[in-house]
Amino acid sequence: MTSPTPPSEHTYADRTFRSPAGLVGGALLLLLICWIAGDAAIRGEGRVPWLALAGLLAVVPLVIAFTLRPVVSASDERIRIRNPFRTITLPWTDVADVRAGYSSELFTQDGTKYQLWAVPVSLRQRKKVARQQSRQSMDDPYRRTAVTADVRDKKARVAPADQTVVDLRELAERAGDKPVAGGTTASVRWAYEIIAPAVVGAVLLVVLGATG
Structure with a gap:
């Protein structure tokens, strides 16, 4: 009878940090925008419905980008920062410091600075x-x-943003004592799914306004 092989290392789920105020404010703002634009698209005459739809296409992605999209995910091996227009993935060995002044910021070993939109400072x-x-x-x-x-x-007695920075620093220090994971590499990806529709909507608004 063979005994079950014990796991080599206990793994933990990612810890996520978001702004509750941003989530609530973004959801309410989206409802308001959709209500106003939907009413204009249904009841409007002439070019108004098209302007309303183009406005939705331009504004909704931006609202999502700055309110619902930002999140910081951290594991024992790496940190993933999802900002409005970029997603940055870094192994903890590339992180030099995490600070919270007037905004929350992460500094890499080569001096690059990334703002943590999901951790607003109040x-x-x-x-x-x-x-x-x-x-x-x-x-x-x-x-x-x-x-x-x-x-x-x-x-x-610690402000929420400051406590989040403390937690991230503890994860970075804890990861410094472990070997670097082979599959964890630094990467930056642009959020084209946000940028593309916003640009198309803005262009449509300009075209409709110029030809009106």
Whole structure:
């Protein structure tokens, strides 16, 4: 009787990071645009229906690109950044740093910078967290430091974008101790499925406007 062969390495599903506000705002904006353009296409006369359809073709891909499309997927071996018009895939060994200033950014070993559209930075949220930290430090009779404070309490006092950057840095550091996967290579792919219809719609709008 042969015993089952144990797996060589435990694999984990990709962790995904998205903007909930972007998803909700994008869905609502798409509904509004489709309602207005659909009403114009059905009730409009003359060239109005064609202008409405051309406008849909030009605007809808852009709304999807900037609201629903952005996502960051990270595994133990690589990070995939899906921005409005590009998808960047990098092994963690190519990543030098991940920062969150006025925007979330990833820097490669050769100095190239990529913005993380899926991780927007909210200065308002940062100020709110800073106020909470100030009140808690004043109310704490023991004056706990970051070393003695509860880790779960510490995470609760970090803005969402900053916490995402911390998580990505931890993944990068963890991957630095592992051998490079043979099939993981850096690549950049343009989102032609977004660019092409937007360009066609814009051209149609120009043509319809010029011939009107």
